[in-house]
Amino acid sequence: MAKSPFRASLRRDWRERDVRVVLTALIIAVATVATITLFADQLQRTLTLSASSFLAADRQLISENGQPVPAEWLAEAELRGLATAKMVRFPTMMFGDGNFQLVSVKAVSAGYPLRGQIEIQTTPDSAREMRARGPEPGTVWVGPRLLQLLKVSVGDPVEVGELELRVSGLLIREPDGGFSLSGLAPRVMMHADDVAATGVVQQGSRVAHVALFAGDEGVLTRFGRWLQPKLLPSQDWVSIHDGETLSASLEKAERFLLLGGSIAVLLAAVAVAVASRQYALSQRDSVALLKTLGLTGKAAGRLYVWRLLSWGVAGALAGILVALPLYAALAGLLASVLESEFALQVEPRALLPALVTALIAMFAFAWPPIRRLQTVPAMRVLRSEPGESRLAVIPDIAIAVGAMVVLLWLYARDVTLVVALLAGLALLLATLAVLGWLMVLALKGVIGGGSSWRLALVALYRHRRASLSQISVFALTVMLACTLLLIRTSLLSDWQAQLPEDAPNHFLINISPQAVAEVKDFWGERGHGINAVYPMVRGRLTELNGQPVRQVVSKDERVEALNRELNLTWTDRMPADNQLLAGRWFEPGETRGVSVEAELAQRLGISLGDQLGFTIGSETITEPVTSIRSVQWDNMRPNFYMIFPPQGALDTMPATWMTSFYLPETAKQELNGFSRAFPTVSVLEVDHIIARIQSIVAQVTQAIEAILWLILAAALVVMAAVVSATLQDRQREGALLRTLGARQTLLVRSTMAEFALLGFFAGLLGVAGSEAAVWGLQYRVFEAPFRMHWGVILPIPLVSALILALFGRWQLKPVLRVSPMLLLRRLE
Amino acid sequence: MTVDKQTDGEHSHIMLRLHNVSHRVDLGHDTLTILQGVNGEINRGESVAIVGPSGSGKTTLLGMMAGLDTPTEGTIELDGAVISAMSEDQRAQLRAQRVGFVFQSFQLLPSLSALENVMLPLELAGHKAPLQRATELLNRVGLGERLRHTPRQLSGGEQQRVAIARAFASEPTVLFADEPTGNLDKHTGAAISDLLMDLNREQGATLVMVTHDEQLAARCQRRLNIDAGVLSEPGVPA
Ligand SMILES: Nc1ncnc2c1ncn2[C@@H]1O[C@H](COP(=O)(O)OP(=O)(O)OP(=O)(O)O)[C@@H](O)[C@H]1O
Numbered sequence A: 001m002a003k004s005p006f007r008a009s010l011r012r013d014w015r016e017r018d019v020r021v022v023l024t025a026l027i028i029a030v031a032t033v034a035t036i037t038l039f040a041d042q043l044q045r046t047l048t049l050s051a052s053s054f055l056a057a058d059r060q061l062i063s064e065n066g067q068p069v070p071a072e073w074l075a076e077a078e079l080r081g082l083a084t085a086k087m088v089r090f091p092t093m094m095f096g097d098g099n100f101q102l103v104s105v106k107a108v109s110a111g112y113p114l115r116g117q118i119e120i121q122t123t124p125d126s127a128r129e130m131r132a133r134g135p136e137p138g139t140v141w142v143g144p145r146l147l148q149l150l151k152v153s154v155g156d157p158v159e160v161g162e163l164e165l166r167v168s169g170l171l172i173r174e175p176d177g178g179f180s181l182s183g184l185a186p187r188v189m190m191h192a193d194d195v196a197a198t199g200v201v202q203q204g205s206r207v208a209h210v211a212l213f214a215g216d217e218g219v220l221t222r223f224g225r226w227l228q229p230k231l232l233p234s235q236d237w238v239s240i241h242d243g244e245t246l247s248a249s250l251e252k253a254e255r256f257l258l259l260g261g262s263i264a265v266l267l268a269a270v271a272v273a274v275a276s277r278q279y280a281l282s283q284r285d286s287v288a289l290l291k292t293l294g295l296t297g298k299a300a301g302r303l304y305v306w307r308l309l310s311w312g313v314a315g316a317l318a319g320i321l322v323a324l325p326l327y328a329a330l331a332g333l334l335a336s337v338l339e340s341e342f343a344l345q346v347e348p349r350a351l352l353p354a355l356v357t358a359l360i361a362m363f364a365f366a367w368p369p370i371r372r373l374q375t376v377p378a379m380r381v382l383r384s385e386p387g388e389s390r391l392a393v394i395p396d397i398a399i400a401v402g403a404m405v406v407l408l409w410l411y412a413r414d415v416t417l418v419v420a421l422l423a424g425l426a427l428l429l430a431t432l433a434v435l436g437w438l439m440v441l442a443l444k445g446v447i448g449g450g451s452s453w454r455l456a457l458v459a460l461y462r463h464r465r466a467s468l469s470q471i472s473v474f475a476l477t478v479m480l481a482c483t484l485l486l487i488r489t490s491l492l493s494d495w496q497a498q499l500p501e502d503a504p505n506h507f508l509i510n511i512s513p514q515a516v517a518e519v520k521d522f523w524g525e526r527g528h529g530i531n532a533v534y535p536m537v538r539g540r541l542t543e544l545n546g547q548p549v550r551q552v553v554s555k556d557e558r559v560e561a562l563n564r565e566l567n568l569t570w571t572d573r574m575p576a577d578n579q580l581l582a583g584r585w586f587e588p589g590e591t592r593g594v595s596v597e598a599e600l601a602q603r604l605g606i607s608l609g610d611q612l613g614f615t616i617g618s619e620t621i622t623e624p625v626t627s628i629r630s631v632q633w634d635n636m637r638p639n640f641y642m643i644f645p646p647q648g649a650l651d652t653m654p655a656t657w658m659t660s661f662y663l664p665e666t667a668k669q670e671l672n673g674f675s676r677a678f679p680t681v682s683v684l685e686v687d688h689i690i691a692r693i694q695s696i697v698a699q700v701t702q703a704i705e706a707i708l709w710l711i712l713a714a715a716l717v718v719m720a721a722v723v724s725a726t727l728q729d730r731q732r733e734g735a736l737l738r739t740l741g742a743r744q745t746l747l748v749r750s751t752m753a754e755f756a757l758l759g760f761f762a763g764l765l766g767v768a769g770s771e772a773a774v775w776g777l778q779y780r781v782f783e784a785p786f787r788m789h790w791g792v793i794l795p796i797p798l799v800s801a802l803i804l805a806l807f808g809r810w811q812l813k814p815v816l817r818v819s820p821m822l823l824l825r826r827l828e
Numbered sequence B: 001m002t003v004d005k006q007t008d009g010e011h012s013h014i015m016l017r018l019h020n021v022s023h024r025v026d027l028g029h030d031t032l033t034i035l036q037g038v039n040g041e042i043n044r045g046e047s048v049a050i051v052g053p054s055g056s057g058k059t060t061l062l063g064m065m066a067g068l069d070t071p072t073e074g075t076i077e078l079d080g081a082v083i084s085a086m087s088e089d090q091r092a093q094l095r096a097q098r099v100g101f102v103f104q105s106f107q108l109l110p111s112l113s114a115l116e117n118v119m120l121p122l123e124l125a126g127h128k129a130p131l132q133r134a135t136e137l138l139n140r141v142g143l144g145e146r147l148r149h150t151p152r153q154l155s156g157g158e159q160q161r162v163a164i165a166r167a168f169a170s171e172p173t174v175l176f177a178d179e180p181t182g183n184l185d186k187h188t189g190a191a192i193s194d195l196l197m198d199l200n201r202e203q204g205a206t207l208v209m210v211t212h213d214e215q216l217a218a219r220c221q222r223r224l225n226i227d228a229g230v231l232s233e234p235g236v237p238a
């Protein structure tokens, strides 16, 4: 094809309203998807960074076999541009002033921590300070409790193995302090360079060597892939997502972003689809005319493919140009919320989904009518041919649905998410079909009178094909927006319920049986009541149905619970947030049996009635499994894998007691008095972890709100695009009705009523579809129980009716402005 | 509704009165005069043809008389009401009750069936039994078998019949037609002319039509010429 006619056709295209609608839809679609993808990327980076401080790095390589991490690996990481640091963790005895105490040492190299900061005090009474690096060689920071246990003060010498170190500070918080009840020994931090001189760390001693890595996420991932095959079973490559405390929340947030992105993709597809299809259909007359002038069908097809492609590329580029400042604004918002620096980062990869969405949607929806353009008879010029047959639409719908599935899959790559959204979609279409049929039946007899409602009903019925297709687009839009809204609401309330303001933030461990009452009184008198106190017996799970448990469990299943002692407890009441999944809870007076945590049961293949053997000290007990429970690990309360009945097998075992309670920031100094009164009780302060999680959740909440608003805006734009696609027909019809004597008020009212009805039904359908989608998503993706959202079933259709009525009013404006004289002037 | 005192007595037999009607449009740099000082009267029940060269202002004049637009100067009275001084909504109401239209390009709504197209004005006027009335009329124009067909399935002549049925549906006292046969062949045009004249006679309506069709013009009782926006009647000194 010669170049100039093509260019001329583009120029002519530009003057056409339909082309401008396609372009607008395309720009908005690309802009929305690109903004969300870019922002999601940014959010992920920010969150990972913020969460990474829990590891003091982005990744840890933990080697539990007593061997240091090979130097070549660290060299390789540095070669790739990653920052590295090392630490060694080991338990040892510390001596000071004639006393000694078992401590848990962390020796850190110069770079530590790569992420986050260490909080220390230089004297017990001084203010807390943040440090970006560990203690200097020759010095040591110790947990405050150690000063009392060893009877030393800051500045005094202490001994670790053969080395004498000077206490230069009190270790309050390590970024990677983590939270584990087994870390009961007082903590000590020293410099890694001093380790050799202590002579404590020898081949085979209980020591963990840890290498820390930080840097670009992509480089880390590639490095991880390089490293993975070289790892021994005793070496573990850990990312923040493997941590227990935050990972669940973060994963849900990431999934929410993915869902938001997917919904943006679908909305965008709908907008582009409606517009491009409209464009293709509107070209029928031009093609017929061109054919009378000698254009062949093939050439016409080619011409339109090129035109569509040109507009597609132009629209996509413009959309990206719109997305960039939007993204920058959102990222700025995020940074100001987090009070953190932000670096804008536009990865070409993040722009890809937007472009692919735009082009696939455009061609999938415009292509069928364009292909049929090739066969448009030239006769059409002389005489308008009947419209397309109903059957011709079926392959179109198939292509369209196929395109949606492909798009969704390309974007999300998450089976459940795709299936849930498609299930909602399917339900929506099925209901729509039924509704369409009902509408035809119900409205058949209605005849318009002077009343605007009846006129509206008549209009709905008479334009039933257009009405149904509009309802489906509106319903789809409502469904998508509503799905996101519902998921967000339940996600947020989930998080809030999980870590309320007064979530327990201090653990008291190692309480002797005699001291339980006194400890309760101590805090009770100070207004910080303690509820549940649990006995704790340390023991290992060793046998399953008479066989050593390590043989029963396959080798590649690394079950951490088997490697260490478990905290066993007994109680007559199941912890409030546990849920009984199988079996039954202990009856009063029942003394046999054990209740097992569900995930562990699954991994070890434990079922009801199995006999579990535990080794406690030198004794062994065997109990049948009587129930299986789920446990909320991330709620910062005492949680137990194994619970026994009171007066059961554990009754005679040596137990200490533990509890958790909420201590407000303002009452922190009470801890000093407590430690003096109960020097043997360990206090585990997790308030900073909780505060961090709460702040991260707050950040994520903000981000989720922003995404939700963005999607809602996109949904409105889609609706507007659909409404305006019919503008020309409505202008003509409005002009005719006015010539026939319709008063403006009647026209306005009946149009608003018509759109309100459309909106109401679409809203109803959309809510139904979103309930289906949310049901699927809650169960499988967000792992939360599903409840019907009765509260939205009426408001959403009403809101959607109102919005569409306003759209209708807005669309009518030009109809009212245009003079009925237009008809005499043969506007076609 | 304003009624001119002086015309009170004659009101019964004068359907349309134009007094010094001029219409100008502003083209930015200068103004274009489309109608200039048009005067005239049309009696109740009369049939009038307006003829003139293309671009002379026929359509504009017809639109003014039907109250689709208002002139920049002068007054127009339709059935005793000064429509040139009425609001858009008042004129709409008047149209709904007393005015029918036939357009050169038919102007049927493509998504509606023939029946529904004819029912449209009846519903707007709040007619009691629009379905029967529309069916009757379509039978009368010879389309009793095509009630459910959409405009796309009808030929041009058939579409114009539907349009005529629609125009007479609400029993207008005055019917305006802008080149009703302009898009049709000679034979079909003649049939449509017959239908238009017959129905008009049956209903006793006033008919004002613009046409290039000499035969059709000849069948009207009066003939008005318009040229460059100036109206004249043959045999009547301006
Ligand atoms: N809104 C307007 N703006 C500018 N020019 C206008 C407008 N309305 C009408 N005209 C001009 O006024 C003149 C008369 O128009 P009109 O449509 O009344 O002519 P006509 O006699 O009906 O012609 P035809 O027989 O071709 O239909 C034309 O030159 C037309 O271009």
Ligand SMILES: [Mg+2]
Pocket: B058, B059, B060, B178
């Ligand atoms: Mg004309």
